[in-house]
Amino acid sequence: MEKTDRRILKSKKAIQCTFLSMLIEDGFDEITVKEITEIADISRKTFYLHYVDKYDLLDTIVTQRLQELEVICEQKKEAGFIEGTIIWFDYFAQHKAFFLALFTSKSTVAFRERLLDFMMKQLGEKITERDDKILLRFVSTAVLGIMESFVLNQLNGNTEEIATKVGELMLKTIKEI
Amino acid sequence: MEKTDRRILKSKKAIQCTFLSMLIEDGFDEITVKEITEIADISRKTFYLHYVDKYDLLDTIVTQRLQELEVICEQKKEAGFIEGTIIWFDYFAQHKAFFLALFTSKSTVAFRERLLDFMMKQLGEKITERDDKILLRFVSTAVLGIMESFVLNQLNGNTEEIATKVGELMLKTIKEI
DNA sequence: TTAAAAGTGTGCATTACTATACAAAATATA
DNA sequence: TATATTTTGTATAGTAATGCACACTTTTAA
Numbered sequence: 001m002e003k004t005d006r007r008i009l010k011s012k013k014a015i016q017c018t019f020l021s022m023l024i025e026d027g028f029d030e031i032t033v034k035e036i037t038e039i040a041d042i043s044r045k046t047f048y049l050h051y052v053d054k055y056d057l058l059d060t061i062v063t064q065r066l067q068e069l070e071v072i073c074e075q076k077k078e079a080g081f082i083e084g085t086i087i088w089f090d091y092f093a094q095h096k097a098f099f100l101a102l103f104t105s106k107s108t109v110a111f112r113e114r115l116l117d118f119m120m121k122q123l124g125e126k127i128t129e130r131d132d133k134i135l136l137r138f139v140s141t142a143v144l145g146i147m148e149s150f151v152l153n154q155l156n157g158n159t160e161e162i163a164t165k166v167g168e169l170m171l172k173t174i175k176e177i
Numbered sequence: 178m179e180k181t182d183r184r185i186l187k188s189k190k191a192i193q194c195t196f197l198s199m200l201i202e203d204g205f206d207e208i209t210v211k212e213i214t215e216i217a218d219i220s221r222k223t224f225y226l227h228y229v230d231k232y233d234l235l236d237t238i239v240t241q242r243l244q245e246l247e248v249i250c251e252q253k254k255e256a257g258f259i260e261g262t263i264i265w266f267d268y269f270a271q272h273k274a275f276f277l278a279l280f281t282s283k284s285t286v287a288f289r290e291r292l293l294d295f296m297m298k299q300l301g302e303k304i305t306e307r308d309d310k311i312l313l314r315f316v317s318t319a320v321l322g323i324m325e326s327f328v329l330n331q332l333n334g335n336t337e338e339i340a341t342k343v344g345e346l347m348l349k350t351i352k353e354i
Numbered sequence: 355t356t357a358a359a360a361g362t363g364t365g366c367a368t369t370a371c372t373a374t375a376c377a378a379a380a381t382a383t384a
Numbered sequence: 385t386a387t388a389t390t391t392t393g394t395a396t397a398g399t400a401a402t403g404c405a406c407a408c409t410t411t412t413a414a
């Protein structure tokens with residue numbers, strides 16, 4: 001593959017960095033394309049050269065985040081449920097401000113769906129004993145719910161404690177009778 | 178005047194910032210256009226779109242510095258020799274790293290000439306009693322010499338002490354018999 | 355001293371970005 | 385609700401920056 005023109009890389013970087021700080025600072029709903037481009041010091045037209053709208057931009061960034069997490073999961077493939085859950089919670093703890101902004105926004109439904117899909121996909125690779133769609137969705141939704149409370153600081157205890165407990169609950173739920 | 182294209186502003190800023198840090202870090206003689214453009218993350222061609230070579234770039238930056246100093250001098254127009262000299266020395270103290278790099282370079286003769294010209298011009302406005310070219314050059318060269326030692330940290334005493342002493346010497350030199 | 359390597363300055367065709375303007379849509383305000 | 389204001393998304397034509405190639409000069413080191 002031939003390398004990308006450095007102007008494209010610069011424009012995208014400026015847009016994404018500005019978007020991220022605005023997301024954490026003001027929240028997704030407050031963001032306008034106009035302000036992104038003003039702060040990023042680029043023409044508004046340039047934004048539309050790379051992204052359809054702010055939802056498309058968010059989608060791109062979420063994709064990057066989930067790819068990051070996927071790589072981490074890949075590296076720790078052999079981890080058990082407890083350890084694996086800790087890895088997840090650590091990642092979300094690390095990007096708390098980012099996910100907090102998305103969880104508290106009213107117009108990021110797509111983000112929640114993608115997150116659930118991601119979790120189901122990852123957990124599906126772990127729960128190989130049974131091919132049980134209901135079980136998979138049950139567990140994934142549960143973890144996603146806890147993850148949201150966790151990001152919203154609604155849970156007591158440190159990251160590892162919470163993650164361990166969730167890991168244990170998952171094990172118990174999955175275990176055959 | 179119509180405003181400048183933001184791409185031009187960005188390119189120039191990237192080049193000048195990179196140049197300044199390289200100047201202070203490595204010295205003028207070590208700088209290559211190639212490395213400037215690599216660190217500034219622009220095409221080498223872009224450099225030549227704005228500057229003839231690294232000497233031209235330096236010239237531009239020196240001009241900016243001297244214009245800054247000129248504005249300061251303008252604001253403190255009514256200052257006497259002592260106070261005026263302190264203003265000068267303060268300015269050089271503030272940009273010591275920059276001037277140090279230029280004083281220690283072997284290929285910045287033009288810079289010295291411009292600095293001497295600047296001093297003669299400024300002092301010429303102060304020494305209005307007599308129209309004495311020799312006196313003017315005598316005093317200017319002397320001050321420039323001290324300024325160089327000062328920047329090179331070859332003088333004892335703090336900035337104000339040194340500046341005051343130089344101011345006094347200037348007064349004594351200029352004074353009619 | 356000579357060969358190799360690194361840096362210079364320029365030409366060229368291509369591409370990304372630019373300012374500006376506009377109608378339509380969304381949002382704020384009265 | 386009606387109206388003013390802001391934001392959106394797109395069109396256009398012009399400009400800056402790009403990558404690459406080339407001959408040339410300077411620097412390095414063998």
